[in-house]
Amino acid sequence: MTAPSKQTVCIVDDDAQVRRFLAEVLASVGLVAEQHASGEDFMRRWQPGKAACVLLDIRMPRISGPEVHDWLRDREPGLPVIFLTGHADVTTAVRAMRLGAFDFIEKPFNVQQLIERVNQAVRLATDKSAAGSGNDGWQRALTRREREVLRGIIDGKRSKLIAAELGISERTVESHRASIMAKAGASNAAQLAAMAAGQPPLD
Structure with missing residues:
Protein backbone atom coordinates (compact mmCIF):
# COMPACT_ATOMS: atom_id res chain seq x y z
CA MET A 1 0.00 0.00 0.00
CA THR A 2 1.24 3.47 -0.81
CA ALA A 3 2.41 5.47 2.17
CA PRO A 4 0.02 8.29 3.09
CA SER A 5 2.74 10.89 2.47
CA LYS A 6 2.93 9.83 -1.18
CA GLN A 7 -0.73 10.82 -1.57
CA THR A 8 0.09 14.43 -0.73
CA VAL A 9 -0.41 17.02 -3.45
CA CYS A 10 1.20 20.42 -2.94
CA ILE A 11 -0.87 23.37 -4.16
CA VAL A 12 1.21 26.48 -4.85
CA ASP A 13 -1.00 29.45 -5.73
CA ASP A 14 -1.25 32.98 -4.36
CA ASP A 15 -5.07 32.96 -4.69
CA ALA A 16 -6.60 31.63 -1.45
CA GLN A 17 -9.92 30.86 -3.15
CA VAL A 18 -8.19 28.74 -5.78
CA ARG A 19 -6.23 26.88 -3.10
CA ARG A 20 -9.39 26.11 -1.12
CA PHE A 21 -11.22 24.92 -4.25
CA LEU A 22 -8.37 22.64 -5.29
CA ALA A 23 -8.01 21.25 -1.76
CA GLU A 24 -11.73 20.38 -1.71
CA VAL A 25 -11.51 18.68 -5.11
CA LEU A 26 -8.50 16.63 -4.05
CA ALA A 27 -10.11 15.66 -0.74
CA SER A 28 -13.13 14.36 -2.66
CA VAL A 29 -10.92 11.71 -4.29
CA GLY A 30 -8.96 10.81 -1.16
CA LEU A 31 -5.86 12.95 -1.70
CA VAL A 32 -4.25 15.17 0.92
CA ALA A 33 -3.61 18.78 -0.08
CA GLU A 34 -0.81 20.88 1.34
CA GLN A 35 -1.44 24.54 0.57
CA HIS A 36 1.26 27.13 -0.14
CA ALA A 37 0.44 30.80 -0.69
CA SER A 38 3.68 31.57 -2.54
CA GLY A 39 6.71 30.05 -4.17
CA GLU A 40 8.79 31.14 -1.20
CA ASP A 41 6.49 29.31 1.22
CA PHE A 42 6.68 26.12 -0.85
CA MET A 43 10.47 26.28 -1.08
CA ARG A 44 10.80 26.94 2.65
CA ARG A 45 8.53 24.05 3.67
CA TRP A 46 9.52 21.61 0.92
CA GLN A 47 10.61 18.12 2.06
CA PRO A 48 12.17 15.62 -0.38
CA GLY A 49 10.04 12.54 -1.02
CA LYS A 50 6.94 13.89 0.73
CA ALA A 51 4.73 14.89 -2.20
CA ALA A 52 3.38 12.83 -5.10
CA CYS A 53 2.53 15.85 -7.26
CA VAL A 54 2.73 19.65 -7.31
CA LEU A 55 0.01 21.94 -8.68
CA LEU A 56 1.92 25.11 -9.51
CA ASP A 57 0.47 28.45 -10.58
CA ILE A 58 2.50 30.11 -13.34
CA ARG A 59 1.92 33.74 -12.34
CA MET A 60 2.77 34.60 -8.75
CA PRO A 61 4.40 37.70 -7.23
CA ARG A 62 8.14 37.71 -6.46
CA ILE A 63 8.91 34.09 -7.48
CA SER A 64 7.03 32.75 -10.52
CA GLY A 65 5.88 29.21 -11.15
CA PRO A 66 8.61 28.49 -13.75
CA GLU A 67 11.24 29.73 -11.29
CA VAL A 68 9.91 27.37 -8.63
CA HIS A 69 9.93 24.57 -11.21
CA ASP A 70 13.59 25.26 -12.05
CA TRP A 71 14.43 25.19 -8.33
CA LEU A 72 12.54 21.94 -7.85
CA ARG A 73 14.11 20.20 -10.87
CA ASP A 74 17.53 20.55 -9.21
CA ARG A 75 16.27 18.88 -6.03
CA GLU A 76 13.64 16.31 -7.05
CA PRO A 77 13.53 16.10 -10.87
CA GLY A 78 11.22 13.09 -10.90
CA LEU A 79 8.39 14.84 -9.00
CA PRO A 80 5.43 15.43 -11.37
CA VAL A 81 4.53 19.12 -11.71
CA ILE A 82 1.23 20.30 -13.22
CA PHE A 83 1.12 24.01 -14.08
CA LEU A 84 -2.06 26.00 -13.51
CA THR A 85 -2.38 28.60 -16.25
CA GLY A 86 -4.54 31.33 -17.69
CA HIS A 87 -5.08 31.34 -21.44
CA ALA A 88 -2.30 33.88 -21.94
CA ASP A 89 0.20 31.63 -20.18
CA VAL A 90 -0.21 28.54 -22.39
CA THR A 91 3.00 29.22 -24.34
CA THR A 92 4.94 29.48 -21.09
CA ALA A 93 3.37 26.24 -19.86
CA VAL A 94 4.28 24.36 -23.05
CA ARG A 95 7.85 25.61 -22.68
CA ALA A 96 7.85 24.31 -19.11
CA MET A 97 6.71 20.89 -20.31
CA ARG A 98 9.76 20.74 -22.55
CA LEU A 99 11.78 21.19 -19.37
CA GLY A 100 10.08 18.23 -17.70
CA ALA A 101 6.73 19.47 -16.38
CA PHE A 102 4.06 16.75 -16.34
CA ASP A 103 1.23 18.82 -17.83
CA PHE A 104 -0.63 22.11 -17.62
CA ILE A 105 -4.29 22.81 -16.88
CA GLU A 106 -6.02 26.02 -17.93
CA LYS A 107 -8.18 28.14 -15.65
CA PRO A 108 -11.13 28.00 -15.17
CA PHE A 109 -10.64 24.35 -14.32
CA ASN A 110 -12.40 21.38 -15.83
CA VAL A 111 -12.78 19.43 -12.58
CA GLN A 112 -12.85 15.99 -14.20
CA GLN A 113 -9.72 16.74 -16.24
CA LEU A 114 -8.01 18.06 -13.14
CA ILE A 115 -8.80 14.92 -11.15
CA GLU A 116 -7.68 12.63 -13.98
CA ARG A 117 -4.35 14.37 -14.50
CA VAL A 118 -3.58 14.58 -10.78
CA ASN A 119 -4.40 10.88 -10.35
CA GLN A 120 -2.12 10.05 -13.29
CA ALA A 121 0.67 12.10 -11.73
CA VAL A 122 0.21 10.40 -8.36
CA ARG A 123 0.26 6.97 -10.03
CA LEU A 124 3.45 7.98 -11.84
CA ALA A 125 5.12 8.89 -8.54
CA THR A 126 3.89 5.62 -7.00
CA ASP A 127 5.01 3.50 -9.97
CA LYS A 128 8.43 5.10 -9.95
CA SER A 129 8.81 4.39 -6.25
CA ALA A 130 7.63 0.80 -6.73
CA ALA A 131 9.99 0.26 -9.65
CA GLY A 132 12.82 0.09 -7.18
CA SER A 133 16.35 1.30 -7.41
CA GLY A 134 17.42 -0.93 -10.31
CA ASN A 135 19.01 0.85 -13.26
CA ASP A 136 16.18 -0.17 -15.60
Whole structure:
Protein backbone atom coordinates (compact mmCIF):
# COMPACT_ATOMS: atom_id res chain seq x y z
CA MET A 1 0.00 0.00 0.00
CA THR A 2 1.24 3.47 -0.81
CA ALA A 3 2.41 5.47 2.17
CA PRO A 4 0.02 8.29 3.09
CA SER A 5 2.74 10.89 2.47
CA LYS A 6 2.93 9.83 -1.18
CA GLN A 7 -0.73 10.82 -1.57
CA THR A 8 0.09 14.43 -0.73
CA VAL A 9 -0.41 17.02 -3.45
CA CYS A 10 1.20 20.42 -2.94
CA ILE A 11 -0.87 23.37 -4.16
CA VAL A 12 1.21 26.48 -4.85
CA ASP A 13 -1.00 29.45 -5.73
CA ASP A 14 -1.25 32.98 -4.36
CA ASP A 15 -5.07 32.96 -4.69
CA ALA A 16 -6.60 31.63 -1.45
CA GLN A 17 -9.92 30.86 -3.15
CA VAL A 18 -8.19 28.74 -5.78
CA ARG A 19 -6.23 26.88 -3.10
CA ARG A 20 -9.39 26.11 -1.12
CA PHE A 21 -11.22 24.92 -4.25
CA LEU A 22 -8.37 22.64 -5.29
CA ALA A 23 -8.01 21.25 -1.76
CA GLU A 24 -11.73 20.38 -1.71
CA VAL A 25 -11.51 18.68 -5.11
CA LEU A 26 -8.50 16.63 -4.05
CA ALA A 27 -10.11 15.66 -0.74
CA SER A 28 -13.13 14.36 -2.66
CA VAL A 29 -10.92 11.71 -4.29
CA GLY A 30 -8.96 10.81 -1.16
CA LEU A 31 -5.86 12.95 -1.70
CA VAL A 32 -4.25 15.17 0.92
CA ALA A 33 -3.61 18.78 -0.08
CA GLU A 34 -0.81 20.88 1.34
CA GLN A 35 -1.44 24.54 0.57
CA HIS A 36 1.26 27.13 -0.14
CA ALA A 37 0.44 30.80 -0.69
CA SER A 38 3.68 31.57 -2.54
CA GLY A 39 6.71 30.05 -4.17
CA GLU A 40 8.79 31.14 -1.20
CA ASP A 41 6.49 29.31 1.22
CA PHE A 42 6.68 26.12 -0.85
CA MET A 43 10.47 26.28 -1.08
CA ARG A 44 10.80 26.94 2.65
CA ARG A 45 8.53 24.05 3.67
CA TRP A 46 9.52 21.61 0.92
CA GLN A 47 10.61 18.12 2.06
CA PRO A 48 12.17 15.62 -0.38
CA GLY A 49 10.04 12.54 -1.02
CA LYS A 50 6.94 13.89 0.73
CA ALA A 51 4.73 14.89 -2.20
CA ALA A 52 3.38 12.83 -5.10
CA CYS A 53 2.53 15.85 -7.26
CA VAL A 54 2.73 19.65 -7.31
CA LEU A 55 0.01 21.94 -8.68
CA LEU A 56 1.92 25.11 -9.51
CA ASP A 57 0.47 28.45 -10.58
CA ILE A 58 2.50 30.11 -13.34
CA ARG A 59 1.92 33.74 -12.34
CA MET A 60 2.77 34.60 -8.75
CA PRO A 61 4.40 37.70 -7.23
CA ARG A 62 8.14 37.71 -6.46
CA ILE A 63 8.91 34.09 -7.48
CA SER A 64 7.03 32.75 -10.52
CA GLY A 65 5.88 29.21 -11.15
CA PRO A 66 8.61 28.49 -13.75
CA GLU A 67 11.24 29.73 -11.29
CA VAL A 68 9.91 27.37 -8.63
CA HIS A 69 9.93 24.57 -11.21
CA ASP A 70 13.59 25.26 -12.05
CA TRP A 71 14.43 25.19 -8.33
CA LEU A 72 12.54 21.94 -7.85
CA ARG A 73 14.11 20.20 -10.87
CA ASP A 74 17.53 20.55 -9.21
CA ARG A 75 16.27 18.88 -6.03
CA GLU A 76 13.64 16.31 -7.05
CA PRO A 77 13.53 16.10 -10.87
CA GLY A 78 11.22 13.09 -10.90
CA LEU A 79 8.39 14.84 -9.00
CA PRO A 80 5.43 15.43 -11.37
CA VAL A 81 4.53 19.12 -11.71
CA ILE A 82 1.23 20.30 -13.22
CA PHE A 83 1.12 24.01 -14.08
CA LEU A 84 -2.06 26.00 -13.51
CA THR A 85 -2.38 28.60 -16.25
CA GLY A 86 -4.54 31.33 -17.69
CA HIS A 87 -5.08 31.34 -21.44
CA ALA A 88 -2.30 33.88 -21.94
CA ASP A 89 0.20 31.63 -20.18
CA VAL A 90 -0.21 28.54 -22.39
CA THR A 91 3.00 29.22 -24.34
CA THR A 92 4.94 29.48 -21.09
CA ALA A 93 3.37 26.24 -19.86
CA VAL A 94 4.28 24.36 -23.05
CA ARG A 95 7.85 25.61 -22.68
CA ALA A 96 7.85 24.31 -19.11
CA MET A 97 6.71 20.89 -20.31
CA ARG A 98 9.76 20.74 -22.55
CA LEU A 99 11.78 21.19 -19.37
CA GLY A 100 10.08 18.23 -17.70
CA ALA A 101 6.73 19.47 -16.38
CA PHE A 102 4.06 16.75 -16.34
CA ASP A 103 1.23 18.82 -17.83
CA PHE A 104 -0.63 22.11 -17.62
CA ILE A 105 -4.29 22.81 -16.88
CA GLU A 106 -6.02 26.02 -17.93
CA LYS A 107 -8.18 28.14 -15.65
CA PRO A 108 -11.13 28.00 -15.17
CA PHE A 109 -10.64 24.35 -14.32
CA ASN A 110 -12.40 21.38 -15.83
CA VAL A 111 -12.78 19.43 -12.58
CA GLN A 112 -12.85 15.99 -14.20
CA GLN A 113 -9.72 16.74 -16.24
CA LEU A 114 -8.01 18.06 -13.14
CA ILE A 115 -8.80 14.92 -11.15
CA GLU A 116 -7.68 12.63 -13.98
CA ARG A 117 -4.35 14.37 -14.50
CA VAL A 118 -3.58 14.58 -10.78
CA ASN A 119 -4.40 10.88 -10.35
CA GLN A 120 -2.12 10.05 -13.29
CA ALA A 121 0.67 12.10 -11.73
CA VAL A 122 0.21 10.40 -8.36
CA ARG A 123 0.26 6.97 -10.03
CA LEU A 124 3.45 7.98 -11.84
CA ALA A 125 5.12 8.89 -8.54
CA THR A 126 3.89 5.62 -7.00
CA ASP A 127 5.01 3.50 -9.97
CA LYS A 128 8.43 5.10 -9.95
CA SER A 129 8.81 4.39 -6.25
CA ALA A 130 7.63 0.80 -6.73
CA ALA A 131 9.99 0.26 -9.65
CA GLY A 132 12.82 0.09 -7.18
CA SER A 133 16.35 1.30 -7.41
CA GLY A 134 17.42 -0.93 -10.31
CA ASN A 135 19.01 0.85 -13.26
CA ASP A 136 16.18 -0.17 -15.60
CA GLY A 137 13.37 0.18 -13.08
CA TRP A 138 12.17 3.44 -14.63
CA GLN A 139 12.08 1.85 -18.08
CA ARG A 140 9.75 -0.87 -16.78
CA ALA A 141 7.30 1.89 -15.81
CA LEU A 142 7.12 3.22 -19.40
CA THR A 143 4.13 2.64 -21.66
CA ARG A 144 4.74 1.12 -25.09
CA ARG A 145 4.37 4.51 -26.78
CA GLU A 146 6.80 6.08 -24.31
CA ARG A 147 9.34 3.38 -25.19
CA GLU A 148 8.96 4.26 -28.85
CA VAL A 149 9.54 7.93 -28.08
CA LEU A 150 12.52 7.02 -25.90
CA ARG A 151 14.15 5.20 -28.81
CA GLY A 152 13.90 8.39 -30.84
CA ILE A 153 15.40 10.44 -28.01
CA ILE A 154 18.30 8.00 -27.67
CA ASP A 155 18.91 8.32 -31.41
CA GLY A 156 19.14 12.09 -30.99
CA LYS A 157 16.01 12.83 -33.02
CA ARG A 158 14.05 16.03 -32.51
CA SER A 159 10.43 15.87 -31.37
CA LYS A 160 9.16 16.91 -34.83
CA LEU A 161 10.90 13.95 -36.49
CA ILE A 162 9.79 11.50 -33.80
CA ALA A 163 6.21 12.73 -34.24
CA ALA A 164 6.37 12.24 -38.02
CA GLU A 165 7.77 8.73 -37.69
CA LEU A 166 5.18 7.65 -35.11
CA GLY A 167 2.25 9.40 -36.80
CA ILE A 168 1.40 11.54 -33.75
CA SER A 169 1.51 15.27 -33.02
CA GLU A 170 4.64 17.04 -31.83
CA ARG A 171 2.80 18.14 -28.70
CA THR A 172 1.97 14.49 -27.93
CA VAL A 173 5.65 13.62 -28.28
CA GLU A 174 6.52 16.46 -25.87
CA SER A 175 3.97 15.12 -23.40
CA HIS A 176 5.46 11.62 -23.63
CA ARG A 177 8.97 13.06 -23.32
CA ALA A 178 7.98 14.89 -20.13
CA SER A 179 6.44 11.72 -18.69
CA ILE A 180 9.55 9.69 -19.56
CA MET A 181 11.85 12.23 -17.91
CA ALA A 182 9.68 12.27 -14.80
CA LYS A 183 9.74 8.48 -14.55
CA ALA A 184 13.51 8.39 -15.11
CA GLY A 185 14.19 11.28 -12.74
CA ALA A 186 16.03 13.09 -15.53
CA SER A 187 16.13 16.88 -15.66
CA ASN A 188 16.80 17.18 -19.40
CA ALA A 189 16.96 15.14 -22.60
CA ALA A 190 20.76 14.85 -22.53
CA GLN A 191 20.67 13.34 -19.03
CA LEU A 192 17.87 11.00 -20.11
CA ALA A 193 19.86 9.75 -23.10
CA ALA A 194 22.90 9.22 -20.88
CA MET A 195 20.84 7.21 -18.38
CA ALA A 196 19.47 5.03 -21.18
CA ALA A 197 22.89 4.48 -22.79
CA GLY A 198 23.70 0.79 -22.83
CA GLN A 199 20.17 -0.04 -21.65
CA PRO A 200 17.98 -0.60 -24.74
CA PRO A 201 14.30 0.29 -24.10
CA LEU A 202 12.40 -2.78 -22.97
CA ASP A 203 10.04 -4.40 -25.49
